[in-house]
Amino acid sequence: MGIKIGLVGLGTFGTIFAPLFAGHPLVDSVVLCDAEADRIAQNAAIPVVARKLVNSQCTQNFDEICKSDCDALVIMTQPWLHAPQCIQAMEHGKMVYSAVPVISLPDDQEILDWCGKIIETVQRTGVEYMLGETTIYRPHTMFCKRMAKEGKFGDFVYAEAEYAHDVDAFGCSLREVAAKRAQGKIGEQRAGIMKPYYERGCKSHPMNYPTHSVSGVVDVVQSRPVKVFACGFRNTNEDPYFANYDFTNITGLFYLENGMSFRVSEMREISPNIGLDGEDFRIFGTRGSYSNNQWADNGRTVPTPDRKENKMTKLTDEEMRDPLPEEVVAAFTEAVKEEKGHGDFMFGGHGGSHPYLVHEFVSAVAERRRPAISAWDAAMYMAMGVAAHQSAVRDGELVQVVDFGKRW
Ligand SMILES: NC(=O)c1ccc[n+]([C@@H]2O[C@H](COP(=O)([O-])OP(=O)(O)OC[C@H]3O[C@@H](n4cnc5c(N)ncnc54)[C@H](O)[C@@H]3O)[C@@H](O)[C@H]2O)c1
Numbered sequence: 001m002g003i004k005i006g007l008v009g010l011g012t013f014g015t016i017f018a019p020l021f022a023g024h025p026l027v028d029s030v031v032l033c034d035a036e037a038d039r040i041a042q043n044a045a046i047p048v049v050a051r052k053l054v055n056s057q058c059t060q061n062f063d064e065i066c067k068s069d070c071d072a073l074v075i076m077t078q079p080w081l082h083a084p085q086c087i088q089a090m091e092h093g094k095m096v097y098s099a100v101p102v103i104s105l106p107d108d109q110e111i112l113d114w115c116g117k118i119i120e121t122v123q124r125t126g127v128e129y130m131l132g133e134t135t136i137y138r139p140h141t142m143f144c145k146r147m148a149k150e151g152k153f154g155d156f157v158y159a160e161a162e163y164a165h166d167v168d169a170f171g172c173s174l175r176e177v178a179a180k181r182a183q184g185k186i187g188e189q190r191a192g193i194m195k196p197y198y199e200r201g202c203k204s205h206p207m208n209y210p211t212h213s214v215s216g217v218v219d220v221v222q223s224r225p226v227k228v229f230a231c232g233f234r235n236t237n238e239d240p241y242f243a244n245y246d247f248t249n250i251t252g253l254f255y256l257e258n259g260m261s262f263r264v265s266e267m268r269e270i271s272p273n274i275g276l277d278g279e280d281f282r283i284f285g286t287r288g289s290y291s292n293n294q295w296a297d298n299g300r301t302v303p304t305p306d307r308k309e310n311k312m313t314k315l316t317d318e319e320m321r322d323p324l325p326e327e328v329v330a331a332f333t334e335a336v337k338e339e340k341g342h343g344d345f346m347f348g349g350h351g352g353s354h355p356y357l358v359h360e361f362v363s364a365v366a367e368r369r370r371p372a373i374s375a376w377d378a379a380m381y382m383a384m385g386v387a388a389h390q391s392a393v394r395d396g397e398l399v400q401v402v403d404f405g406k407r408w
Helices: 012-023 037-044 047-052 062-066 082-091 108-125 139-149 174-181 190-199 211-221 326-340 354-367 375-393
Strands: 003-008 027-033 072-075 095-098 129-131 156-164 225-233 249-256 261-267 279-285 288-291 294-297 311-314
Touching (some): 003 062, 003 354, 012 037, 012 072, 012 326, 012 354, 027 047, 027 062, 062 082, 072 082, 082 095, 108 129, 108 375, 129 354, 129 375, 139 279, 139 288, 156 211, 211 261, 211 375, 261 375
Parallel strands (some): 003 027, 003 072, 095 129
Antiparallel strands (some): 156 279, 225 249, 279 288, 288 294, 294 311
């Protein structure tokens, strides 16, 4: 028997994911929840959703879906709401999938507190949490994890990663996204929620959404970030979007438990064409390295003065991806065909990560196991961002990364 899943938050992102969650072969039935009735109606009309929909349980009220008989809830609401909503759902026995980040608030200590509360809820209730971090299922992350497992990097030496998303980026303007998220019954509450934070001097910054940049490398090298020093860039043109920001760009250098260093940049005010993809990483080991869709191997497996040929291998995304089970690909293909009228299964946005995230979460619910990107992974990523911001505020002082106990 399959599972019953509740989809909460049917805005831009939730609507993209709805056919995948509904289309997964282990999902028997779907319940929809959004404060806006038209968003429920729009998602209910997606063919694969319509086929599995329990119409009588669809609701505009989050409390109601928490009390329903769904096995799990997928929470894709505005980013300042995730953590308390996830905890409420877990308290009702619902395994949760949260859109990133864990929570977005202009108060570093409160971010850490919410991470701690989520871990405590998982421990006390036995109900699991998964953060839907897309970088974990990008092709290069999957490839590097396989190479790391086989020891092909040797010892990890250095890595760098960035999320370079300019406020006016072509294709995804952060101004437009923020304006849209501040609309509707829930969105309109944002200004009132944020006001007290800004009144007591809290500032927004790009490191309160660090999950795209930090997660991939840490997931590959599987070593705990210990400390960081960071520098921040302040907006100079009085752009109103950044009125409540202290820094618009922050770069930090982390030291990891395994002895490597890791440069992370979160940038919201940066021209395009920095020579890098907006969301990418490079990882270098004593033997092998990954950079820009290329694997390099110096063939050095033992200390030796003999020089070996450096082998460079260009890789396509298809070569780097892990396979998905055939029946899952077939089901997603059918779902896309029903919705769009053609049968080409596209892996879609964020490096094709969406189907993998859906498959991992649904499988974990069905198997009643801890999912990938657990509460501990999520807390570690957020703690890295908080520590980097704190270091930038203190002009590059070395700051310890709070240890939530993530071990491999
Ligand atoms: N790469 C990525 O992983 C990525 C990319 C884009 C967005 N996201 C995340 O996805 C989330 C959603 O983004 P979006 O752009 O779709 O937002 P959105 O504002 O378009 O949609 C959010 C929806 O949640 C609903 N909602 C909020 N609280 C509710 C409640 N208590 N009860 C019922 N409905 C409620 C709102 O009515 C709204 O329709 C964000 O947290 C964002 O950070 C992640």
